[in-house]
Amino acid sequence: MQGTAFSRMEWKSINLMKKLAQIQTDIIFLSKCKRMDIIPNGLKVKNPLLSTYYTDHSERLCHTLSKKLRNHLISILYSKQENIKKELSNLETLINNQTSIQTDFTRIRQEIYITHFTSLQRKKDCKLSKLLPATWGHNSGTPNPPSNIVNLSNYTLSPEEKSVLSRGLSFCPATPTNMIQFCGDLEAYFRRLRLKEYFQDNTEQCTDTRVPSHQQHKKKNSTWTPPEGRNDSLDLYIECFRRRAQAEIVEQQHRLPHNLSRAERNAIHSLRNHPDIIIKEADKGGAVVIMNRSDYQKEAARQLSNTKFYRPLPSDPTEEYTKKLQHLLRTLPTLTPEEINIPLEPRPGLFYLLPKIHKPGNPGRPIISGIGTLTEGLSGYMDSLLRPYATSTPSYLRDTTDFLRKLQCIGDLPENTILATMDVEALYTNIPHTDGIQAVRNTIPDDATAQLAAELCAF
Numbered sequence: 396m397q398g399t400a401f402s403r404m405e406w407k408s409i410n411l412m413k414k415l416a417q418i419q420t421d422i423i424f425l426s427k428c429k430r431m432d433i434i435p436n437g438l439k440v441k442n443p444l445l446s447t448y449y450t451d452h453s454e455r456l457c458h459t460l461s462k463k464l465r466n467h468l469i470s471i472l473y474s475k476q477e478n479i480k481k482e483l484s485n486l487e488t489l490i491n492n493q494t495s496i497q498t499d500f501t502r503i504r505q506e507i508y509i510t511h512f513t514s515l516q517r518k519k520d521c522k523l524s525k526l527l528p529a530t531w532g533h534n535s536g537t538p539n540p541p542s543n544i545v546n547l548s549n550y551t552l553s554p555e556e557k558s559v560l561s562r563g564l565s566f567c568p569a570t571p572t573n574m575i576q577f578c579g580d581l582e583a584y585f586r587r588l589r590l591k592e593y594f595q596d597n598t599e600q601c602t603d604t605r606v607p608s609h610q611q612h613k614k615k616n617s618t619w620t621p622p623e624g625r626n627d628s629l630d631l632y633i634e635c636f637r638r639r640a641q642a643e644i645v646e647q648q649h650r651l652p653h654n655l656s657r658a659e660r661n662a663i664h665s666l667r668n669h670p671d672i673i674i675k676e677a678d679k680g681g682a683v684v685i686m687n688r689s690d691y692q693k694e695a696a697r698q699l700s701n702t703k704f705y706r707p708l709p710s711d712p713t714e715e716y717t718k719k720l721q722h723l724l725r726t727l728p729t730l731t732p733e734e735i736n737i738p739l740e741p742r743p744g745l746f747y748l749l750p751k752i753h754k755p756g757n758p759g760r761p762i763i764s765g766i767g768t769l770t771e772g773l774s775g776y777m778d779s780l781l782r783p784y785a786t787s788t789p790s791y792l793r794d795t796t797d798f799l800r801k802l803q804c805i806g807d808l809p810e811n812t813i814l815a816t817m818d819v820e821a822l823y824t825n826i827p828h829t830d831g832i833q834a835v836r837n838t839i840p841d842d843a844t845a846q847l848a849a850e851l852c853a854f
């Protein structure tokens with residue numbers, strides 16, 4: 396009985412030493428945070444006014460409260476440390492009074508304590524290093540601007556405008572639910588369910604792998620929906636889902652949280668309506684670039700004034716080219732006009748620039764948006780037709796990762812090897828049209844497909 400009590404006291408002493416190591420590493424970690432003016436994530440007080448009535452003063456109050464919580468926790472840990480030390484001292488007295496004392500127990504317990512303390516301290520140091528980059532700008536008193544914002548304009552951004560732009564140009568502010576769009580999306584989901592049920596026994600009709608990709612592109616999307624009454628379980632599920640979804644969205648649409656403060660919403664309005672700046676995504680890297688509108692227009696005029704690549708038109712030739720495209724589709728034996736969509740009211744292409752901030756002078760990369768243009772469907776068809784041939788060429792590089800993978804396959808390079816790169820100005824406009832069409836002919840082995848591609852490219 397006496398030996399059992401002694402064993403329990405040993406384990407209790409070891410567990411107390413582990414607990415002491417935990418508290419001591421917590422004290423060291425929080426003391427370092429206090430010296431560096433850092434607040435651990437678990438002690439940061441979230442501003443409850445962030446999505447409603449956010450102000451800088453409310454943010455400062457939360458920051459001050461977070462500091463006080465951190466300092467208060469340090470005091471609590473010091474108090475717990477003293478209590479554990481007293482308990483350990485009393486326990487050691489009881490152990491020493493036992494008749495059968497194990498001489499190695501003190502050494503073993505100390506080794507366990509050191510091992511546990513070292514492991515915990517390593518984790519705390521790693522945690523502290525992760526907190527440093529996120530708070531360093533705040534500690535210096537002059538917060539650094541977000542790294543994804545490049546301001547090339549004369550306009551000085553406010554903190555709220557920087558906060559909004561740092562989220563990227565694809566960020567979507569929360570808006571009230573559009574019930575018409577919601578119902579449309581809901582019915583589209585139900586249609587997909589009914590199609591899966593309808594074609595579950597003959598899926599080969601839906602996924603025929605023998606159809607070439609460019610012929611799949613020609614096929615128009617069907618709008619047919621299987622009728623109700625085929626599957627009672629599916630009908631019941633759809634009806635219950637529809638009622639539940641509509642009831643919940645109507646109930647919650649007035650209580651959806653905002654993901655922007657009022658000041659940030661005002662910042663969006665200010666940036667959108669500012670007459671002297673223009674905001675674009677960088678050509679590489681995804682940064683948000685703010686430019687003077689005059690500089691942007693000057694760069695666009697510089698490129699469009701190059702008569703080698705561009706020339707002004709006396710009028711909009713869309714109607715003329717619509718007739719030519721319709722005539723071309725009628726003359727091609729392998730293609731029918733119904734196989735490529737031609738917009739009823741096509742618009743001209745839109746020219747815009749993406750700033751190349753990685754190059755001197757920040758030149759613009761010209762882009763022509765073809766959405767809604769006469770050749771939008773034709774371009775998509777040609778892309779699906781030529782892509783398999785382009786990707787199979789030895790010189791094809793999909794992206795940077797593909798390039799690095801191919802470099803690994805080369806093996807060890809001899810000494811004095813030079814890796815060269817070429818910077819081509821106006822790459823696509825510098826490709827001779829006739830030579831490009833001939834390259835397409837030479838790449839496609841099938842004569843009929845090559846002739847089709849050449850005639851469509853020539854258009």
